[in-house]
Amino acid sequence: xxxxxxxxxxxxxxxxxxxxxxxxxxxxxxxxxxxxxxxxxxxxxxxxxxxxxxxxxxxxxxxxxxxxxxxxxxxxxxxxxxxxxxxxxxxxxxxxxxxxxxxxxxxxxxxxxxxxxxxxxxxxx
Numbered sequence: 001x002x003x004x005x006x007x008x009x010x011x012x013x014x015x016x017x018x019x020x021x022x023x024x025x026x027x028x029x030x031x032x033x034x035x036x037x038x039x040x041x042x043x044x045x046x047x048x049x050x051x052x053x054x055x056x057x058x059x060x061x062x063x064x065x066x067x068x069x070x071x072x073x074x075x076x077x078x079x080x081x082x083x084x085x086x087x088x089x090x091x092x093x094x095x096x097x098x099x100x101x102x103x104x105x106x107x108x109x110x111x112x113x114x115x116x117x118x119x120x121x122x123x124x125x
């Protein structure tokens with residue numbers, strides 16, 4: 001059982017199973033955790049229990065923990081790129097497709113042996 005005995009600023013003093021501890025807040029990423037120190041060694045479970053009890057004691061004493069400030073801001077989420085609807089070339093003739101390629105500056109539309117499907121591929125359809 002964690003027993004908090006004193007609060008000095010952000011520092012909390014107390015005992016757990018007859019072991020004395022001192023806990024102070026520190027920043028870990030985007031969280032504020034409690035650094036537990038004492039003469040005795042504590043298990044990980046005891047450290048977690050002490051941290052929870054200390055934060056609860058600080059809240060009831062109306063002591064604000066420092067707000068964690070990120071040293072490196074988080075990356076902005078990228079919005080998914082919406083693809084433009086593909087152009088429909090079904091009613092176009094080969095001559096019209098070649099003219100579209102010429103207008104858009106696409107090379108390779110006038111070589112020999114170019115089929116209608118090749119022109120549609122060049123236009124991105």
